[in-house]
Amino acid sequence: MFTSTVRFTRHLVLVILALLASACGGGKSPSASAPASTEPATRPAEPSMKDQLDALEKQGVLPELDRSTDVAGPDADGNGIRDDIDAYIAALPVSDEVKKAVRQRARVQQRSLLIDLKDRVSLLALSDASMASTACMSSTILKDVPSELQYKILRDGHAIALKIEAITANTPERAERYMAYMGALHGTTTTYPTGKVCEDE
Amino acid sequence: MNKWMGMWTFVWLVSWCVSGQATPVKPYQLCHWPWSPSGWPPRVAGTSQLSIETNYRYPSSASHRQVEGANSGACDLPVHEVLSGARGCGSSQVDCGSDQNPESDECGDGEGHWADIRIGRRWQWTNQPGMVTPWSGNAAVDIWQNFPMLVDADRYRVWFWDDGQPAQHLGRTQALSYSGQLPRCYTMAYLVGFFNGVWNTRREAWASLEVLRQQDFIGPDWRSAPIRYELFYNQSCKRSADDVCLQDVAEVFRQRSAEMDGLLSRRWEYLWEQVTGQNDQPGSFTQRLVARVVRSDRALASWFDGLANATLAKITALSTALADDPPTAQDTAEHTAQLMRAGQRAERAVLVAHSQGNLFVNAAYDAYLAHSRLAGKVVGEDTGYVAAQVVHIAPASPTLRGPYVLADSDVVINGLRRVDGTYLPVSNVSLPVNSQDRSGHKLLATYLDEAGPVRAQIRQFVTKALDAL
Numbered sequence: 001m002f003t004s005t006v007r008f009t010r011h012l013v014l015v016i017l018a019l020l021a022s023a024c025g026g027g028k029s030p031s032a033s034a035p036a037s038t039e040p041a042t043r044p045a046e047p048s049m050k051d052q053l054d055a056l057e058k059q060g061v062l063p064e065l066d067r068s069t070d071v072a073g074p075d076a077d078g079n080g081i082r083d084d085i086d087a088y089i090a091a092l093p094v095s096d097e098v099k100k101a102v103r104q105r106a107r108v109q110q111r112s113l114l115i116d117l118k119d120r121v122s123l124l125a126l127s128d129a130s131m132a133s134t135a136c137m138s139s140t141i142l143k144d145v146p147s148e149l150q151y152k153i154l155r156d157g158h159a160i161a162l163k164i165e166a167i168t169a170n171t172p173e174r175a176e177r178y179m180a181y182m183g184a185l186h187g188t189t190t191t192y193p194t195g196k197v198c199e200d201e
Numbered sequence: 202m203n204k205w206m207g208m209w210t211f212v213w214l215v216s217w218c219v220s221g222q223a224t225p226v227k228p229y230q231l232c233h234w235p236w237s238p239s240g241w242p243p244r245v246a247g248t249s250q251l252s253i254e255t256n257y258r259y260p261s262s263a264s265h266r267q268v269e270g271a272n273s274g275a276c277d278l279p280v281h282e283v284l285s286g287a288r289g290c291g292s293s294q295v296d297c298g299s300d301q302n303p304e305s306d307e308c309g310d311g312e313g314h315w316a317d318i319r320i321g322r323r324w325q326w327t328n329q330p331g332m333v334t335p336w337s338g339n340a341a342v343d344i345w346q347n348f349p350m351l352v353d354a355d356r357y358r359v360w361f362w363d364d365g366q367p368a369q370h371l372g373r374t375q376a377l378s379y380s381g382q383l384p385r386c387y388t389m390a391y392l393v394g395f396f397n398g399v400w401n402t403r404r405e406a407w408a409s410l411e412v413l414r415q416q417d418f419i420g421p422d423w424r425s426a427p428i429r430y431e432l433f434y435n436q437s438c439k440r441s442a443d444d445v446c447l448q449d450v451a452e453v454f455r456q457r458s459a460e461m462d463g464l465l466s467r468r469w470e471y472l473w474e475q476v477t478g479q480n481d482q483p484g485s486f487t488q489r490l491v492a493r494v495v496r497s498d499r500a501l502a503s504w505f506d507g508l509a510n511a512t513l514a515k516i517t518a519l520s521t522a523l524a525d526d527p528p529t530a531q532d533t534a535e536h537t538a539q540l541m542r543a544g545q546r547a548e549r550a551v552l553v554a555h556s557q558g559n560l561f562v563n564a565a566y567d568a569y570l571a572h573s574r575l576a577g578k579v580v581g582e583d584t585g586y587v588a589a590q591v592v593h594i595a596p597a598s599p600t601l602r603g604p605y606v607l608a609d610s611d612v613v614i615n616g617l618r619r620v621d622g623t624y625l626p627v628s629n630v631s632l633p634v635n636s637q638d639r640s641g642h643k644l645l646a647t648y649l650d651e652a653g654p655v656r657a658q659i660r661q662f663v664t665k666a667l668d669a670l
Contacts, residue, residue: 046497049461050462052493056493062490112403151417154411158408158645159485163486169469172455172466172467172469175451179445183437184443191431192432
């Protein structure tokens with residue numbers, strides 16, 4: 001009985017001493033109190049640029065576009081605008097009237113990828129339609145804008161149209177087609193239209 | 202009689218004054234005098250070929266472009282000499298009667314009978330057409346004719362059968378007289394053509410034309426004359442029949458997009474932002490991408506910087522090649538044909554060119570001038586003139602046909618000069634480096650930037666050119 005009491009007391013003292021040691025030296029000597037480990041601490045892995053880019057597209061910060069090898073791309077509703085571009089336009093922070101003008105622009109842009117470049121008549125007609133869509137976009141976006149703001153608003157309109165151009169020809173195959181279209185129009189002239197330039201939808 | 206005369210004079214003068222203020226003064230490009238007894242006005246350089254369809258071959262001349270003041274004349278001869286038929290004077294009988302019965306309209310012979318004669322003392326055509334019709338060759342051009350002549354006339358009472366009885370001066374009146382079809386004047390019409398740089402997409406070239414047309418730049422008309430705006434599109438670097446300059450720029454992107462594990466190899470919207478300069482604009486896809494895709498070594502930002510520099514280098518190389526082998530008349534045949542059609546439509550042209558577009562405008566202008574001279578030579582009238590003016594912006598061409606602006610911060614043109622030593626126009630405007638256009642070469646972001654000083658200079662060149670036509 002005495003032996004078990006002495007043994008218990010010895011254990012108790014050891015526990016108390018260990019507790020005292022950890023309380024006094026825990027901040028300065030972690031290895032003294034931490035359980036023994038052979039592996040260093042690791043930081044979370046940096047997401048890859050691809051993952052980040054994919055996430056941005058999912059969040060809508062960047063447009064989530066069709067990138068198939070098909071030049072035309074999907075157009076389920078057959079309105080002449082690729083479905084992903086339809087979605088992009090729908091999400092633009094502009095009025096419905098401006099969106100309508102942007103869709104006219106997008107239709108013409110899409111046709112530039114699909115037109116028969118040897119059909120000169122159709123090519124020039126599309127060129128005229130393209131110019132009309134430019135004029136429609138500008139007249140729509142500048143409607144009721146005071147003169148001192150017109151320059152800035154016109155540039156904003158151009159920025160939208162240039163984005164439509166960029167996302168329509170967004171793959172190597174589509175870009176090749178678009179460059180061929182531009183090349184086919186080398187040497188031509190197109191008059192800036194007057195009168196009715198906006199199409200009815 | 203005098204009381205009524207005074208009243209009618211007053212009415213005529215008032216109506217002339219009022220109508221003169223209501224009718225806007227419009228510039229004419231040609232006033233045609235199909236015939237003139239005295240051969241007035243003299244046609245330009247003795248030509249007999251001046252017509253509205255060939256008017257583009259003739260330099261601007263006040264003598265055949267104005268009505269007011271033209272064919273003016275005066276007669277200061279005494280009454281008896283006028284009535285004797287002196288040349289250069291005219292008279293008309295306006296009333297007759299007799300001293301015995303002044304109110305009678307009976308024109309009789311014999312003593313006491315008189316006739317009232319009106320003699321024109323000063324006359325000139327006034328700028329108020331009696332008839333305006335559109336010209337069949339171009340609905341934007343009107344034909345003004347039946348201009349009235351403003352006549353100051355003296356009225357005399359003459360006793361033809363009473364020898365020694367002097368003519369009695371009854372006063373002077375001023376009135377408008379509509380003399381018929383002469384002259385016939387054609388109103389002004391302009392063409393403003395834009396020749397784009399080959400580093401332009403189709404959409405960008407349209408945007409440039411549109412900015413020229415805006416009311417806060419040139420506008421849809423100039424001094425009441427309509428302007429037709431036309432894009433003269435260029436995209437060939439002349440290496441093959443279906444050559445497209447932008448292919449070279451695309452190849453730069455294609456090669457570089459294989460880097461970074463092909464992250465952007467199927468994201469060619471970033472190519473187009475590079476081409477159009479939108480990559481440097483706030484809100485662009487490029488700006489959003491670089492800002493939000495994070496990597497500790499800034500790999501993406503560095504990649505885009507490298508792409509921009511490589512693209513600029515490629516554009517400079519393309520420009521050098523084009524300057525070494527510039528477009529010829531054959532290369533610009535379609536554009537020249539369009540200019541000739543414009544001339545025949547009585548459109549006087551101002552041609553604005555940017556970057557490599559200056560090489561194309563030079564060739565087209567030279568060909569248009571050559572056509573004008575040849576067509577004139579055929580009828581013995583080579584005036585050495587064509588109704589076109591050129592304004593150069595950031596010219597990538599060693600020769601010029603008009604005034605120019607070139608910024609010292611234009612990396613493309615300055616690079617062009619260094620690479621091959623070709624003499625190019627010296628930069629004549631100082632611009633700070635533009636964060637929204639690192640090339641310093643873009644038309645819209647730099648040269649026509651509303652906040653920049655060059656825009657006003659370019660506008661001045663264009664409006665001066667319009668006035669010179």
